[in-house]
Amino acid sequence: MTNALSIKNLSKTYKTGLTALNGVDLDIRRGEILALLGPNGAGKTTLISIVCGLVRPSTGTVTVEGNDIVQNYRQARQLIGLVPQELHTETFETVWATVSYSRGLFGKKPAPALIEQILRDLSLYDKKDTQIMALSGGMKRRVMIAKALAHEPRILFLDEPTAGVDVELRKDMWRLVKRLRDTGVTIILTTHYIEEAEEIADRVGVINKGRLLLVEDKAELMRKLGQKQLTLDLQEPLKALPGDLSNYALELTDGGQRITYHYDTQAKRTGIASLLAALSGAGITVKDLDTEQRSLEDIFVSLVVEENQ
Ligand SMILES: Nc1ncnc2c1ncn2[C@@H]1O[C@H](COP(=O)(O)OP(=O)(O)OP(=O)(O)O)[C@@H](O)[C@H]1O
Ligand SMILES: [Mg+2]
Structure with a gap:
């Protein structure tokens, strides 16, 4: 069985000369939730940006369900949903239009029933006709998730999904992530909240200064916690x-x-x-x-x- 994602010897040195990733090897299994922990500047967003084709790697390869992200970019990108760390949400568009448009970007046929389901799952359906800019921060974050899900990705990246989010929404988010995993979606999330990793991850990876220091089953880590x-x-x-x-x-x-x-x-x-x-x-x-x-x-x-x- 192929992995959802296979990362081999991935390095990135930016034009400034800064090496943000240094020889990362990581296989992500289908249907797991992997939490990537690491301090500011560790290289988490760089890793995600490379997989999503936003940043070009200096060395190494990445395959998404067997598709090379450079040679088979379109196929690979189709399979991925991304909720970026920085939200760009200053738009007059309505929730419904924005989320539907995201699906269209991937060349997928309109699917109103699916969009409705996604909005309902995220408790956004009653806001479907609201302009994005008129939403609260937490709701904007949910819209970003809805956008990332609109083209039915198999792998979802959540870059700090709960930064600045209240306890209630954080718990909603955890429930949603688990539910998605149960439908077979593979989830990679970055977080600074260790309790978040403890709560929802199947495996935990620790990254620092561009190096992956550890990837381990949470159960094994919990045993050590014992x-x-x-x-x-x-x-x-x-x-x-x-x-x-x-x-x-x-x-x-x-x-x-x-x-x-x-x-x-x-x-x-x-x-x-x-x-x-x-x-x-x-x-x-x-x-x-x-x-x-x-x-x-x-x-x-x-x-x-x-x-x-
Ligand atoms: N476009 C860029 N040009 C030059 N350096 C960059 C660029 N993007 C990121 N970096 C640098 O690469 C390093 C890793 O950044 P990255 O955003 O991947 O870290 P991170 O782990 O996501 O951090 P955070 O937890 O703060 O989001 C940092 O030192 C950052 O300053
Ligand atoms: Mg980041």
């Missing part, structure tokens, strides 16, 4: 850990004042109770304790910070 750290502040400093505690992976820090212990919250037995009993048996008194959960945000920050050093 890691917790227990910190024990001791009444009296220890010179060394007693030998009978060696079957726990413990660390002694802060001049012997502190013990840290990493454990898996998903595991049936975390070993905390027996650890505390063993400490007490060894005559070690705990003054205070604290636990900390590793989040996707920590993983993201540590990856990006590590790379920047």
Whole structure:
């Protein structure tokens, strides 16, 4: 089975000499939701712009359902819907006219029933005769999504779909994205909201300075998230850990004042109770304790910070 999207060794150096993408390899499966996380300037929009044929790559190839984006540009572009990061919405056109026109741009026959369905799904149908410029920001964003869907794309790019969007609309958007995925549309979205990736992504990719640092199933990342750290502040400093505690992976820090212990919250037995009993048996008194959960945000920050050093 071919992938929805296959990106090989993709690089982009702009005329300014800035390398925005550097050797990116990425396969996107049919029908998945992939969230691309990365700080400002990481190269997310550049990647999307290349796939959509708006920016020319310096090296590498991209195929969309097997169609090369340069050699078979028309076929490839037909399959893609794009909701860009920057919205251009200062128009007198009505919602209905704008969305219908977008479909026409791809040479597709008018399909009023489909346009109506899209507008209904986005809670825009009662605004169909309103001029775009008279809509609120959140509604304009929905119109952009409706436009991107009007030609029935198989792959949808959402470049920061929920930036500046209120909680309610964000949740609507998540529901819509999942519903689209369930109809077989492949979705790639960029976001700065890690909870958004946690909520809707099947896989998560992290990009920084033009390099793809990680692509992983969210479930696998969540398993890593299951890691917790227990910190024990001791009444009296220890010179060394007693030998009978060696079957726990413990660390002694802060001049012997502190013990840290990493454990898996998903595991049936975390070993905390027996650890505390063993400490007490060894005559070690705990003054205070604290636990900390590793989040996707920590993983993201540590990856990006590590790379920047
Ligand atoms: N047309 C251009 N000419 C020169 N440099 C560009 C151009 N477009 C983007 N860049 C640079 O390429 C780098 C990547 O930009 P890009 O827009 O892809 O980042 P991004 O990950 O989408 O960031 P953000 O989260 O802020 O949207 C940045 O350093 C940016 O300044
Ligand atoms: Mg961007």
